[in-house]
Structures are given as C-alpha cells and as structure tokens.
Amino acid sequence: MITNPSPALDALLRDAAIRIDATDARWLLAHAAGRSQTWLFAHARDPAPDGVAARFESLVARRAAGEPVAYLTGVRGFFGLDLAVTPATLIPRPETELLVELALARLPAEHARVVDLGTGSGAVALAIARKRSDAAVLATDASSEALAVARANAQALDVPNVRFAHGDWYAPLDSARFDVIASNPPYIEDADPHLSQGDLRFEPASALSSGADGLDAIRVLAAGAPAHLAPGGWLLIEHGLAQGAAVRALFENAGLVEVATERDLEARDRVTLGRAPGLQRAG
Structure with a gap:
C-alpha cells in the first residue's frame, strides 16, 4: 500500500x-x-x-x-523562568518584569519579607524568590485554581522559599507586615472593548478588569498597605498606562511617602511605588 x-x-x-x-x-x-x-x-x-x-x-x-499561544503550549517564559500557565491564570507579560526589578531593588540586604498579592501563576513571587533565596516570600490569590498552578511551578522550579495562601488581597495576611508588597492586580475598565478582543478573551476576567475605572482593586491595595508594611517598607503596583496620576493619589491618600511612577521600556507609566514612613531595616 x-x-x-x-x-x-x-x-x-x-x-x-x-x-x-x-x-x-x-x-x-x-x-x-x-x-x-x-x-x-x-x-x-x-x-x-x-x-x-x-x-x-x-x-x-x-x-x-484567537486562543493564546501560552495556553496552547502550557508554558510562558518570565524573568528567566519557564512557568506553567492555564486558563485559570493570567499570562505573564514582559512588562511585569519591571515590577520584579523594582521590588528586588528595594528589599533589605538580608532576610527580606515579601508578599505577592494576586500571584496567579506565581510569576512575580517566584522571580523574586529565585533571585533572593534568603527572602521569605508569601504568594496569595483568591483563586484556588491559580494557587494550584503557582504551587506546581514552585515545585517544578525548586524554589523552596515561597509559601502560598488562599484569599482575597490582604485577607490571608492577618497582622503580618512585610518589607515589600508587590502586586499586578486587575486594572482594566469593565467596559473596555479590548476585553472582548484577542488573547484577553481567553484569560480570567477576574485577573483583568476591576470596576468602572479599573481601579477598584488598586484602591483596596493602597488603603490596606499601611497595616501590612513594616516601617520603611514599599508597596509596588503595576497598572495601566493612563492610571499613573490616579494611583499616585491613592498612595498619597494612604499616607505613603516617596510616591513615584516608573515607566516601562516603551516609556509608558507601568508601576507606581510608595514607602511607609519610618526607616527600613538594613537586614
């Protein structure tokens, strides 16, 4: 034949x-x-x-x-790590690496305490933990499915200094305080037409949009930060390119100081950061 x-x-x-x-x-x-x-x-x-x-x-x-390549292959590279991703997690994007770089630059010299709120696939938490093996990193998410992916990534990448907790934003933290709080929260406006276009159609809506102006989650994060930052600790949040001024105002209203917005490689507002009053411990 x-x-x-x-x-x-x-x-x-x-x-x-x-x-x-x-x-x-x-x-x-x-x-x-x-x-x-x-x-x-x-x-x-x-x-x-x-x-x-x-x-x-x-x-x-x-x-x-229209299905994203990352979901088809089940893998996306981020900060030198090959991360498993599923439709339960946001797909890590190169611009979020700026959030990791800025967080790493603000950690105490030794034994840093870090929390990544809304960790998704674990991208930010695992990138920080891999670079700083002495750091104690906590990763939280309201999605148990996303946390399962993040835990599996930590195990596959052999990153032992990350713990995981299930819950919405600050809810799992109790009274714990951190040297750095980092988050890439949802920040797209609920009515944004991009949500029904391209790859975004396939990603979890809860990880993308947050209220009429896209700032609902960031309001919670800014307001709750002072209760969970150590003296001199930093809050760093990724946001949309048109949200810098609004996010800076939220940080300042929460009592944070040295508030600034950093731009990505395409000169777009990308990450706003602010520090709790007081001196950050040296290590």
Missing part, C-alpha cells in the same frame, strides 16, 4: 504562516514535535515525525481562532 509522505517541517511552517503569525507557528510546531526551536531549524527540511502534522494543525486552528 502506498502512503503519502509526511510533509516537511518547513512546509508546515510556510502553510501555517498564512493563517497565523510566523513566530507563533514556530512555537506551536516545536511544541507539537516535543522539540526545541533550535532542533526545528536544524531539521527544517526533514519530514514531520508521525503525528506531528495532525497535532500542529489542531494547534494552528485554535490559534487562528
């Missing part, structure tokens, strides 16, 4: 690039083949291994329908 030969890997990529972004196609073909992109490049003219073409076609069809 004569069987049709498998198409070459580069032919699969060419055909897919008509329907989806070429970079996305390479990620999905590597995933379908269970190989790296380097392997894909080296074997571009080889016939596709058994089953790869069919798996790849299924992934391309789902991507063409």
Whole structure:
C-alpha cells in the first residue's frame, strides 16, 4: 500500500504562516514535535515525525481562532523562568518584569519579607524568590485554581522559599507586615472593548478588569498597605498606562511617602511605588 509522505517541517511552517503569525507557528510546531526551536531549524527540511502534522494543525486552528499561544503550549517564559500557565491564570507579560526589578531593588540586604498579592501563576513571587533565596516570600490569590498552578511551578522550579495562601488581597495576611508588597492586580475598565478582543478573551476576567475605572482593586491595595508594611517598607503596583496620576493619589491618600511612577521600556507609566514612613531595616 502506498502512503503519502509526511510533509516537511518547513512546509508546515510556510502553510501555517498564512493563517497565523510566523513566530507563533514556530512555537506551536516545536511544541507539537516535543522539540526545541533550535532542533526545528536544524531539521527544517526533514519530514514531520508521525503525528506531528495532525497535532500542529489542531494547534494552528485554535490559534487562528484567537486562543493564546501560552495556553496552547502550557508554558510562558518570565524573568528567566519557564512557568506553567492555564486558563485559570493570567499570562505573564514582559512588562511585569519591571515590577520584579523594582521590588528586588528595594528589599533589605538580608532576610527580606515579601508578599505577592494576586500571584496567579506565581510569576512575580517566584522571580523574586529565585533571585533572593534568603527572602521569605508569601504568594496569595483568591483563586484556588491559580494557587494550584503557582504551587506546581514552585515545585517544578525548586524554589523552596515561597509559601502560598488562599484569599482575597490582604485577607490571608492577618497582622503580618512585610518589607515589600508587590502586586499586578486587575486594572482594566469593565467596559473596555479590548476585553472582548484577542488573547484577553481567553484569560480570567477576574485577573483583568476591576470596576468602572479599573481601579477598584488598586484602591483596596493602597488603603490596606499601611497595616501590612513594616516601617520603611514599599508597596509596588503595576497598572495601566493612563492610571499613573490616579494611583499616585491613592498612595498619597494612604499616607505613603516617596510616591513615584516608573515607566516601562516603551516609556509608558507601568508601576507606581510608595514607602511607609519610618526607616527600613538594613537586614
């Protein structure tokens, strides 16, 4: 019996690039083949291994329908970490790495106490904990499904200095105080049309939007920070590009000092930070 030969890997990529972004196609073909992109490049003219073409076609069809690549592959890179992600978690984005960098720069020299509120996949908490193995990091989330993903990431990446707690914002903290409170909360306006477009359609709504002006969660975070910051401790929150002034006002109304907004690599307002009065411990 004569069987049709498998198409070459580069032919699969060419055909897919008509329907989806070429970079996305390479990620999905590597995933379908269970190989790296380097392997894909080296074997571009080889016939596709058994089953790869069919798996790849299924992934391309789902991507063409708008499903995010990160959910299709189950992995997203962040701050040098390969994180598992699912539709229960927000997809970590490169701009959030600024939040991690700013938080790391404000930790005491030793034995820092850090909390990541609304951790999702654990991206911020795990990035900080990996860089500062002496730090005691707590990660919280109101979603038990998201916390399960974060816990699995901590185990897979062998990051032992992170604890997890289930609950909404400050609720799981009791009277604990921290040197740094970091959060990438929902901050999109509820009526923003982008929520029904592109990748955002597939991400958890609770991790994206927060009230008519997008600031409901940030109001809670700013108001509750003084009760959970150590003297001189820092609150750092990621937010939307048009929200810098409003977030600074919320920080100042909460009694924080040295309030400022930092911009991302595209010169857009991205993270606002403020310090609790008093001297931060040296370590």
